[in-house]
Amino acid sequence: MNGFTTVIGLEVHVQLATQSKLFSPAPSGALGDPNTRVHAIDLGLPGVLPRPNAAAVELAVRAALALGGDVQRVSRFARKNYFYPDLPKGYQISQFESPVCLGGAVPLGAGRSCRLQRIHIEEDAGKLVHGELGTLVDLNRAGMPLIEIVGEPDLRAPADAQAFLLHLREILRYAAVSDCDMELGSMRCDANISLMPIGSDRYGTKVELKNLNSPKMVQRALEYEERRQAAILAAGGRIAAETRGWNDEAGESRPQRSKESAPDYRYFPDPDLPPLVIDDARIEAQRARLGELPQQRRDRYRSAFGLPEHDVVALTQDRAVGEWFEAAVQTGVDAKTASNWIQSDVLPAWRDRGGPLAEFPVTPQRLHELLQLLAQGTLTQVTARRVFRHMVAHAGSAATAVQQLGLSRIDDADTLAPLVAGALAALPEAAAAVRAGKERALDALKGHVMRATKGRADPDAVDRLLRAALAAD
Amino acid sequence: MTELWQLSAAGLADQVRRGSVSARDVVRASLDRIERVDPALHAFVDHRGERALADADAIDGARARGEPLGPLAGVPIGWKDNLVVAGERTSAGSRMLADYRSPFTATALQRLQAAGAVLLGRTNMDEFGMGSSTETSAHGPTRNPWHRDCVPGGSSGGSAAAVAAGLCPLAVGSDTGGSVRQPAALCGVFGLKPTYGRVSRYGLIAYASSLDCVGVLGRSVDDLALWLAATAGVDPADPTSVAAAPTTGAAAPAADLRGVRIGVPWQLNGPGLDDEVLATVQTALATLRELGAELVECSLPSVAHAVPTYYLLAMAEAASNLARYDGVRYGARRGEGTSCDAMTTASRSRGFGDEVQLRILLGTFALSVGYQDRYYGQAIRARELLRSDFARAFAACDLLVSPTSPVPAFPLGSRIDDPLAMYLCDALTVPASLAGLPALSQPCGYTAAGLPIGLQWTAPAFGEDRLLQVAGAFAAATDHHSRRPPA
Numbered sequence: 001m002n003g004f005t006t007v008i009g010l011e012v013h014v015q016l017a018t019q020s021k022l023f024s025p026a027p028s029g030a031l032g033d034p035n036t037r038v039h040a041i042d043l044g045l046p047g048v049l050p051r052p053n054a055a056a057v058e059l060a061v062r063a064a065l066a067l068g069g070d071v072q073r074v075s076r077f078a079r080k081n082y083f084y085p086d087l088p089k090g091y092q093i094s095q096f097e098s099p100v101c102l103g104g105a106v107p108l109g110a111g112r113s114c115r116l117q118r119i120h121i122e123e124d125a126g127k128l129v130h131g132e133l134g135t136l137v138d139l140n141r142a143g144m145p146l147i148e149i150v151g152e153p154d155l156r157a158p159a160d161a162q163a164f165l166l167h168l169r170e171i172l173r174y175a176a177v178s179d180c181d182m183e184l185g186s187m188r189c190d191a192n193i194s195l196m197p198i199g200s201d202r203y204g205t206k207v208e209l210k211n212l213n214s215p216k217m218v219q220r221a222l223e224y225e226e227r228r229q230a231a232i233l234a235a236g237g238r239i240a241a242e243t244r245g246w247n248d249e250a251g252e253s254r255p256q257r258s259k260e261s262a263p264d265y266r267y268f269p270d271p272d273l274p275p276l277v278i279d280d281a282r283i284e285a286q287r288a289r290l291g292e293l294p295q296q297r298r299d300r301y302r303s304a305f306g307l308p309e310h311d312v313v314a315l316t317q318d319r320a321v322g323e324w325f326e327a328a329v330q331t332g333v334d335a336k337t338a339s340n341w342i343q344s345d346v347l348p349a350w351r352d353r354g355g356p357l358a359e360f361p362v363t364p365q366r367l368h369e370l371l372q373l374l375a376q377g378t379l380t381q382v383t384a385r386r387v388f389r390h391m392v393a394h395a396g397s398a399a400t401a402v403q404q405l406g407l408s409r410i411d412d413a414d415t416l417a418p419l420v421a422g423a424l425a426a427l428p429e430a431a432a433a434v435r436a437g438k439e440r441a442l443d444a445l446k447g448h449v450m451r452a453t454k455g456r457a458d459p460d461a462v463d464r465l466l467r468a469a470l471a472a473d
Numbered sequence: 474m475t476e477l478w479q480l481s482a483a484g485l486a487d488q489v490r491r492g493s494v495s496a497r498d499v500v501r502a503s504l505d506r507i508e509r510v511d512p513a514l515h516a517f518v519d520h521r522g523e524r525a526l527a528d529a530d531a532i533d534g535a536r537a538r539g540e541p542l543g544p545l546a547g548v549p550i551g552w553k554d555n556l557v558v559a560g561e562r563t564s565a566g567s568r569m570l571a572d573y574r575s576p577f578t579a580t581a582l583q584r585l586q587a588a589g590a591v592l593l594g595r596t597n598m599d600e601f602g603m604g605s606s607t608e609t610s611a612h613g614p615t616r617n618p619w620h621r622d623c624v625p626g627g628s629s630g631g632s633a634a635a636v637a638a639g640l641c642p643l644a645v646g647s648d649t650g651g652s653v654r655q656p657a658a659l660c661g662v663f664g665l666k667p668t669y670g671r672v673s674r675y676g677l678i679a680y681a682s683s684l685d686c687v688g689v690l691g692r693s694v695d696d697l698a699l700w701l702a703a704t705a706g707v708d709p710a711d712p713t714s715v716a717a718a719p720t721t722g723a724a725a726p727a728a729d730l731r732g733v734r735i736g737v738p739w740q741l742n743g744p745g746l747d748d749e750v751l752a753t754v755q756t757a758l759a760t761l762r763e764l765g766a767e768l769v770e771c772s773l774p775s776v777a778h779a780v781p782t783y784y785l786l787a788m789a790e791a792a793s794n795l796a797r798y799d800g801v802r803y804g805a806r807r808g809e810g811t812s813c814d815a816m817t818t819a820s821r822s823r824g825f826g827d828e829v830q831l832r833i834l835l836g837t838f839a840l841s842v843g844y845q846d847r848y849y850g851q852a853i854r855a856r857e858l859l860r861s862d863f864a865r866a867f868a869a870c871d872l873l874v875s876p877t878s879p880v881p882a883f884p885l886g887s888r889i890d891d892p893l894a895m896y897l898c899d900a901l902t903v904p905a906s907l908a909g910l911p912a913l914s915q916p917c918g919y920t921a922a923g924l925p926i927g928l929q930w931t932a933p934a935f936g937e938d939r940l941l942q943v944a945g946a947f948a949a950a951t952d953h954h955s956r957r958p959p960a
Binding site for chain 1: 556557563565570573575576577579674675676677678679681682683709710711712713789790792793795796797799801802803813814817837840841842845849
């Protein structure tokens with residue numbers, strides 16, 4: 001930007017989707033009434049010791065594999081010491097000198113990627129609630145399992161940061177490591193940004209941005225910071241090494257803390273926890289559970305189904321959607337037809353409804369049955385979509401819905417003949433126009449019959465009967 | 474006639490199981506003894522009184538119904554005030570936890586209860602285990618039953634005094650750098666510090682996590698063995714606990730010590746020792762030789778750095794372990810209504826005693842940026858050297874022997890203002906702590922003034938059975954352990 005190269009690095013905290021906390025049997029989940037999901041261990045009561053949760057370690061390993069990192073056979077937990085009322089033990093159990101994973105990368109699209117420095121496991125702190133009663137402590141979140149993913153400063157534009165987060169989120173959701181919801185805090189991002197003159201190889205002074213609650217917000221905050229730093233540097237000023245908080249409503253960041261006042265965390269290996277040893281069998285078990293990652297799936301959809309790029313992207317944004325799609329294809333639905341129905345009907349209805357796609361009332365098998373009724377001519381394109389909506393609302397098979405809606409196609413001449421006659425009587429100008437050779441006027445007459453049957457009339461039969469009636473006059 | 478309070482744990486449990494005495498009478502005898510003797514000693518901070526009797530009644534009831542009774546059936550046990558018991562107060566000898574009650578029970582105590590033991594009361598200790606005389610307790614000092622103007626040692630001084638004075642046959646302690654063995658020596662009883670990880674630390678209020686061990690004090694080797702068999706074993710609640718082959722439970726003392734190679738590290742058997750201690754231990758070594766043991770001169774060169782190494786590591790870990798006492802969730806809170814920082818500062822400044830604050834400050838410094846490698850890092854390296862020293866020594870012998878404490882019990886107040894003099898009390902016990910090895914102290918003689926002197930055994934990791942056998946053989950050949958303090 002304006003003679004400067006922007007250098008961005010991200011640190012992302014991701015909450016692991018375990019049943020219980022990282023070092024205690026308390027149920028996980030930051031939800032629930034305050035301080036209801038808290039074990040003696042989370043409170044740091046005298047005499048407690050941490051109990052490592054094997055499931056959390058396994059999800060961390062799976063995340064490391066999904067991101068192409070090098071899982072460390074031996075790593076160590078360390079204590080990060082500082083005082084804060086939401087930190088019950090006066091230290092956070094994290095990893096410092098010896099993290100669970102080194103290296104790895106996050107794709108940015110178009111063949112580019114950002115290298116990762118490391119991934120480590122750590123526990124979350126509680127939170128302070130400021131209200132009328134003063135400041136209260138809620139420890140539901142204390143001890144929740146997190147991984148921190150530390151990116152190298154490879155990003156050169158705020159848009160890259162957003163791409164990093166979107167790809168990271170997609171991969172971790174595919175791997176079922178986390179739901180990665182930035183609004184709800186199961187994914188949190190801090191961004192470091194500095195500017196250096198183009199051609200320089202010495203990074204400028206970096207500023208850390210916090211309070212970034214969506215990938216878009218990360219990009220906005222970085223764009224603001226990029227402009228702010230460029231203006232200071234262009235005016236011959238110096239950038240202060242500090243942490244700044246982003247205020248999205250105001251569209252600006254404000255200083256929170258200077259780096260000089262950062263505490264000394266006095267990291268040292270946690271003597272309560274033996275080294276974390278992860279053998280090859282444990283790593284291979286997670287590799288086996290990893291399944292297909294988004295990029296692999298997109299490649300396969302292009303080659304196996306010959307789908308256009310737009311469809312490929314739409315079907316692979318969410319692992320469950322791809323699975324639904326493939327199940328539909330398995331039942332015999334044409335891939336492109338399945339893709340069209342998913343995009344135009346399934347996804348909008350599912351989003352309205354919420355819940356897991358696996359519990360969506362129209363299963364791939366039922367869509368297949370619906371499409372068969374369409375192919376057989378029992379339904380028209382219009383009535384088929386009405387049937388679909390009915391199936392979403394009431395569950396049940398397509399045949400049942402057709403019956404309940406009274407929607408089988410009308411193609412017998414006895415039923416349609418009076419309606420055709422009615423159309424000719426109602427729209428004499430259109431009838432005259434057709435006779436005068438204006439083919440397009442026929443559509444108005446057809447529409448009249450279709451409306452009269454609420455779309456159930458067979459368009460071909462109506463066409464035939466209308467032409468015959470007009471010719472007979 | 475022998476009174477109930479004079480009997481061993483093994484003897485009491487045997488009588489309770491046979492029905493020749495009720496658990497209630499055994500516990501009653503201990504409570505009576507506490508009422509009569511403890512006001513002058515202050516070994517117990519408090520006792521469970523009626524609740525202990527109710528537990529005893531439950532055991533008597535189980536016997537009446539024909540249910541099998543455990544190996545410690547009806548045995549009243551004192552426990553150090555840094556092990557938590559559900560519903561009971563636990564203070565770790567600190568004002569910080571003056572009114573704290575735990576919602577759960579320490580694994581070691583739970584296992585003792587499962588073996589039939591009755592939890593009697595909590596014993597006095599140096600605040601958070603930081604001391605060698607029980608003088609830093611917020612509850613005031615405990616006195617040595619052999620000489621009431623002297624300290625009982627520490628930090629498990631209350632447990633040692635209670636056992637020595639016959640208030641209970643066994644008392645649980647904890648040993649970070651000698652806190653079971655040194656008071657055992659100064660009070661003329663047996664003290665066992667098991668291998669690190671052999672007995673669960675869950676429910677032990679942490680001082681220095683990489684060193685803390687739950688241990689026991691008693692008046693016989695058999696009783697120590699019973700205790701170990703009941704408490705040892707892996708615990709899912711303590712990730713540093715170790716699954717090892719169970720102990721035999723019986724000391725099975727060898728009739729003699731033929732074929733046993735006993736290493737005598739010169740660094741622990743001469744320099745800086747009190748003359749009477751040195752002479753008494755030399756006599757003990759002669760007895761061991763008479764019993765057929767082969768005495769082997771050996772060397773632990775890194776022992777020279779053991780005391781500073783120990784204190785650096787213990788203080789660094791303590792500074793972190795004690796950070797949780799901030800007045801936010803439990804414990805003493807001061808400075809309410811000020812800022813968070815001010816409240817934490819006020820709570821800690823008022824809640825902790827001087828020695829604890831000193832150790833937190835030194836430990837914080839030892840981990841600080843710019844100093845960590847020079848202090849904490851150096852101590853970690855010295856610890857490794859010491860571990861290798863022990864490994865080399867055990868290649869040539871089965872056990873190591875030395876005095877437990879360089880000095881016998883010293884007068885109350887004589888060292889409390891001189892931390893360095895106090896820290897040197899631990900010179901002979903910290904090596905085994907740093908190496909995580911099992912060690913045992915037993916009475917081996919008395920000074921001219923009648924103060925007990927302790928002999929310390931150290932074995933390779935998980936060599937507790939060996940420790941108990943050899944200590945049993947020495948005890949069988951001598952009568953130092955049978956002497957009791959003046960009533």
